[in-house]
Every structure is written in structure tokens, then in C-alpha cells.
Amino acid sequence: MSPTASAQEQDEPGTGSGAPRTAAVVVAAGQGLRAGQPLPKQFARWRGKPVVRHSVEALTAAGIAPVVVVIPAGADAIARDALNGIPGLRFVTGGATRQESVRLGLEALTGAAPDFVLIHDAARPVLPQAVIDRLLEALQQRKGAIPVLPVVDSLAHAGRTESGDVMGTPARREDLRRVQTPQAFHFEEILAAHRTWPGEMIAGDDAQVAQSRGMEIAMVEGDEALHKLTFASDFAASQPAVRVGTGYDVHRLSEGEELWLCGLRIEHTHGLAGHSDADVAIHALVDALLGAIGAGDIGQHFPPSDPQWKGAASDQFLSHAATLVREAGYALGNADVTIICESPKIGPHRGAMRIRLAEILEVDIAAVSVKATTTEKLGFTGRGEGIAAQAAVSLCRI
Structure with missing residues (x-):
């Protein structure tokens, strides 16, 4: 599938002529091996649905369209089955890294030319409407916005020795935040940032890519519900005790x-x-x-x-x-x-x-x-x- 090809595309719900047009890229192109599921974790069932379906439904319910879902190579059938019946979707094959997958998803939106775009990890299935609202409100003043949570545990750098790790210089937790997704940006700005990012480097997230272009990133309140599913225990915890x-x-x-x-x-x-x-x-x-x-x-x-x-x-x-x-x-x-x-x-x-x-x-x-x-x-x-x-x-x- 080419980067801009659409495996499934239906009529997209309108967002209103007076409001900024907001699209989304949902990154679901990883393998999710640590989750211990029989298939990539984004397509595994969690609380009765495939993981990816939870956040995609939340985005479409918020009136965001189109939604581009970036999937692994050869996963067209399983992705179509996981998201069957949801209107306004486009499927795009991802790249070798998350960063490349995001860029390919953004490229697929150039024809729609939205004002704003939300970039979200499929492994975060619970996406509260309030977080979406805070992000879009912040984009009225800034070129980018990310949801964050405070760090409540003490932190320390790990010092390396021949006998094992030792505690290094403590970090100030007051200066640190836990970063979540979706991350919100002005579409043209973040697309340009991804296009010009040095190819030999891998950014931790899209906010780092945006900062490379001098974009000032607002931080809004995140939500503990946006927990990222990573390990097998995350799936087990979704079942009744x-x-x-x-x-x-x-x-x-x-x-x-x-x-x-x-x-x-x-x-x-x-x-x-x-x-x-x-x-x-x-x-x-x-x-x-x-x-x-x-x-x-x-x-x-x-x-x-x-x-x-x-x-x-x-x-x-x-x-x-x-x-x-x-x-x-x-x-x-x-x-x-x-x-x-x-x-x-x-x-x-x-x-x-x-x-x-x-x-x-x-x-x-x-x-x-x-x-x-x-x-x-x-x-x-x-x-x-x-x-x-x-x-x-x-x-x-x-």
C-alpha cells in the first residue's frame, strides 16, 4: 500500500464550517511483543474490543475526521476487521520506526489539509473527551500542545559500575512531567517538522520533532486513564478479578x-x-x-x-x-x-x-x-x- 493509499475510506462527518478542521493520526504500526498477546497488541481484545478501536471511536465521536490509522505491513485485513463500521477512516502502511510511521500518516492527510492534527498512540485505548478539548483549546494560542501528568515518585539517574547500577545524581521531580498522547499540532507546522527532521536521529515523541522547528509546546493536564498498554499484566488487569x-x-x-x-x-x-x-x-x-x-x-x-x-x-x-x-x-x-x-x-x-x-x-x-x-x-x-x-x-x- 502506498503512503497515501486508502484501504477503506467512507464519507467523513463534517466538523462545522466555522471551527478549525481537526484530523487525527493513530499510530498502530508496532508489533507490541512485550504485551504477550497472540497478535500485535493494538489489535488484541481489551475490555471487549480491539485495543485500537477504543481510541478511534473516541476520536470520531469527538467529530474529528479524517482519522488515519497507520498499520503494520500486511495487516490490512486484521485492521479492517478491528475497525469495521467506523466511518471516515484511512489506512496507511507504517515505516521502520514510529517517527517514520507518523510522517507517512501526516503525508496521507495533505489532501484533506486540516488546520489541526492529533497524533495518538493506539496502545492508549482510553481517550477522555476532556483531554481532547484541552488540547484543541491550547492550539488557539500555541503551535503544539501535549497532555502531561506530574511525577509523584522520587527519581534518580542510574550510575553504571562493573558490579551493577548505583544511584547517581537525583533528578528534581518538580521539573519533570510524564508525557502522554494524543499530541496536538497545527498540521502544516508538524508536517514540515517531520519532513525536515535529520534522518539519522530518532525523536522520543512528536513534541521533540516540533521543538526542532522552534515550535513552543503548551502542556495541558493529562489523565491517568490514558495509561499505555505495554505488558501482559496490562491486559490481565482488564479482566474481572x-x-x-x-x-x-x-x-x-x-x-x-x-x-x-x-x-x-x-x-x-x-x-x-x-x-x-x-x-x-x-x-x-x-x-x-x-x-x-x-x-x-x-x-x-x-x-x-x-x-x-x-x-x-x-x-x-x-x-x-x-x-x-x-x-x-x-x-x-x-x-x-x-x-x-x-x-x-x-x-x-x-x-x-x-x-x-x-x-x-x-x-x-x-x-x-x-x-x-x-x-x-x-x-x-x-x-x-x-x-x-x-x-x-x-x-x-x-
């Missing part, structure tokens, strides 16, 4: 079948009929785990129509669910299983059942509870026609 799930299952009692409950074979006159070993307690527990992470139910993962699961031991179903829980970034807080039947008596087996479930789940036995109750001879369990089980689990974010 605790999740819960419930499961329920029923199987018919039948002569000639083995009775499996909680991963144990129980001697009894009847067994449970089903496609697998029909371990009703484990099946309820699997559904509770899958439900807690929003991963469907046991039938989706192990369909009864699949012959490979005929007579299969249910402990592998539970092990699979536990693996999915860990991959989702959670650990089992506790599991509570209730078996509903008239017979056999569950009490003599309860301890062994807890041990077996804890083994499969790879947790301490204290995290597993097994209980039993009857229905006082009422219903299908009361008549000895089948056994039911219900389970509840809590998961804690790792």
Missing part, C-alpha cells in the same frame, strides 16, 4: 453400566448411561468452569456425536477445562459439587472424591468440596431413575 460459574447435569441409571462419580468408580447395582462414562458430577463441574470463562459448555468441546468420546473417561474433560481456565489467566478459587441421588450413599466416598478432583484440577484439596443430598423420594432422583449433580466454582485472576 473474580469470576463465577455454575453447572448442572443429569444421567439415567441403567443396569449393566459402570457408575463413575467424581472420577471414581463406585460399586453399585446400576450405573449411569451416557456417551462417555457419564460421570454426572464431573460433567457439572466442567460446565461450571467453562461457564466462568465464557467458553461454552461440555457439549461444544466434546460433542456426543463424536465417536472418539464414546466411553471416554470424564477426567480428561475436566483436565481440558482446567487448562482453558489457566490459559484465560485465572486460577481456581474453589469448586463446590453437590450430588443428588437416593443411592448409593456418597458419604463413604466423599474424601476420596475430593482427592481425585483435586488431582485432576491440580489444586489443593482445600479448594474442593463434595456434598450429597436426596430429594426425599420425590422426582426422578427420588424414584432412583437417575442421578443429578450441580457445581459452582469461583476463579481468581492470576
Whole structure:
């Protein structure tokens, strides 16, 4: 894709003839490897949406158009999917550095010739309207403006020695600020600054590029919500600290079948009929785990129509669910299983059942509870026609 090519361009909403025309460049061309996501972090899901979609929606909601999104080479399809349905977008392939990507994004705006431009990092998904307003207001007096926050921690230079870093001369935190994006500029001024920046140098941000042209940069109040997503923990923190799930299952009692409950074979006159070993307690527990992470139910993962699961031991179903829980970034807080039947008596087996479930789940036995109750001879369990089980689990974010 050429620097000024548009992979998706729709009618752009008007900004009003009397107001300065403001466009935006959203830099989404990095690889985001430190975030530990299966794809570049700007396209990974965060709080229910791709990261890049959050800030692009905020910009378009503020009436800013066009919005140029600078993307990695070969990412046209994933970018189009992440931002599907948002009007007034242009996609541009980025360069080898962030600075080059910004310049290519600015070049793509030359035809639109906006008065102002906001340059924003896609990795900062939460973009408050108040910050946009403060930046645009500052551009009435200055050629550039950046959002900043005070430094609250003590700072020190790291002195290098053969035995490791040592504390050097302390820095005055009163003189320092934490710089965020979007950074706002008069369009023609910042484009010229990028075009004339020495090619062998790499600027820390666009404000440094602007200063090279003698532009005076205003500082406005930023927002802690503009936090940059950088590490895997930033994505994990977007998930609920605790999740819960419930499961329920029923199987018919039948002569000639083995009775499996909680991963144990129980001697009894009847067994449970089903496609697998029909371990009703484990099946309820699997559904509770899958439900807690929003991963469907046991039938989706192990369909009864699949012959490979005929007579299969249910402990592998539970092990699979536990693996999915860990991959989702959670650990089992506790599991509570209730078996509903008239017979056999569950009490003599309860301890062994807890041990077996804890083994499969790879947790301490204290995290597993097994209980039993009857229905006082009422219903299908009361008549000895089948056994039911219900389970509840809590998961804690790792």
C-alpha cells in the first residue's frame, strides 16, 4: 500500500464550517511483543474490543475526521476487521520506526489539509473527551500542545559500575512531567517538522520533532486513564478479578453400566448411561468452569456425536477445562459439587472424591468440596431413575 493509499475510506462527518478542521493520526504500526498477546497488541481484545478501536471511536465521536490509522505491513485485513463500521477512516502502511510511521500518516492527510492534527498512540485505548478539548483549546494560542501528568515518585539517574547500577545524581521531580498522547499540532507546522527532521536521529515523541522547528509546546493536564498498554499484566488487569460459574447435569441409571462419580468408580447395582462414562458430577463441574470463562459448555468441546468420546473417561474433560481456565489467566478459587441421588450413599466416598478432583484440577484439596443430598423420594432422583449433580466454582485472576 502506498503512503497515501486508502484501504477503506467512507464519507467523513463534517466538523462545522466555522471551527478549525481537526484530523487525527493513530499510530498502530508496532508489533507490541512485550504485551504477550497472540497478535500485535493494538489489535488484541481489551475490555471487549480491539485495543485500537477504543481510541478511534473516541476520536470520531469527538467529530474529528479524517482519522488515519497507520498499520503494520500486511495487516490490512486484521485492521479492517478491528475497525469495521467506523466511518471516515484511512489506512496507511507504517515505516521502520514510529517517527517514520507518523510522517507517512501526516503525508496521507495533505489532501484533506486540516488546520489541526492529533497524533495518538493506539496502545492508549482510553481517550477522555476532556483531554481532547484541552488540547484543541491550547492550539488557539500555541503551535503544539501535549497532555502531561506530574511525577509523584522520587527519581534518580542510574550510575553504571562493573558490579551493577548505583544511584547517581537525583533528578528534581518538580521539573519533570510524564508525557502522554494524543499530541496536538497545527498540521502544516508538524508536517514540515517531520519532513525536515535529520534522518539519522530518532525523536522520543512528536513534541521533540516540533521543538526542532522552534515550535513552543503548551502542556495541558493529562489523565491517568490514558495509561499505555505495554505488558501482559496490562491486559490481565482488564479482566474481572473474580469470576463465577455454575453447572448442572443429569444421567439415567441403567443396569449393566459402570457408575463413575467424581472420577471414581463406585460399586453399585446400576450405573449411569451416557456417551462417555457419564460421570454426572464431573460433567457439572466442567460446565461450571467453562461457564466462568465464557467458553461454552461440555457439549461444544466434546460433542456426543463424536465417536472418539464414546466411553471416554470424564477426567480428561475436566483436565481440558482446567487448562482453558489457566490459559484465560485465572486460577481456581474453589469448586463446590453437590450430588443428588437416593443411592448409593456418597458419604463413604466423599474424601476420596475430593482427592481425585483435586488431582485432576491440580489444586489443593482445600479448594474442593463434595456434598450429597436426596430429594426425599420425590422426582426422578427420588424414584432412583437417575442421578443429578450441580457445581459452582469461583476463579481468581492470576
